[in-house]
Amino acid sequence: MLTELQVHYDQLEEARLALIRVIRELDPRILHHKSSPERWSVLEDLQHLVLAEQRTSLEFGSIRASDKPNPQNLAMVLDVLDQDVIVDVPDPGMLPDGRGAVEDLIRDWEQARRELRGFLETVGDENLDTPVSSHPITGPLSVVDSLRLLAAHFHHHRRRIEAATDPT
Secondary structure: OOHHHHHHHHHHHHHHHHHHHHHHOOOHHHHHOOOOOOOOOHHHHHHHHHHHHHHOOOOOOOOOOOOOOOHHHHHHHHHHHHOOOOOOOOOHHHOOOOOOOHHHHHHHHHHHHHHHHHHHOOOOHHHOOOOOEEEOOOEEEOHHHHHHHHHHHHHHHHHHHHHHHOOO
16 A cells, blocks of 8 residues: 555544543443534434445546536535534445444444455555546535545534533
8 A cells, every 4th residue: 555545544543542532431321422402412413424435436437527526615525524523424325223232233344344445445546636536516526635534524423522522
């Protein structure tokens, strides 16, 4: 795997494993608790993270050449995630129902990460900037931009989970 991609992947994986350790220790009441009806529970945030990674397929040739990246929209989405702004989920297939079992979700997440790693191992310098994914707001994304978006999305939900589990 290219060094740049390995660094991104390793950071994502280290953060995912740390979050899993926290979630496995949580009391079921905390996992399912919602601070208000419109907020997600910790379990729903976890399920959403898993669904998002499962639905974020990276594939060469999956984006039409006529589709153009929109760097301004990517910057906006990254900023929204970094600022923890609550927005509607842009893909209904990523909406959690809160019914998954923690260990099943973790197993599914591990599978999604294995698939991500497998794809990243196929990327060479010659196709690093090739669009491999598309987001409803940002449009086509390169491999690196896809990883940046995955990381920003992960950390947004990690912060939500940490806030929901903070006893103070």
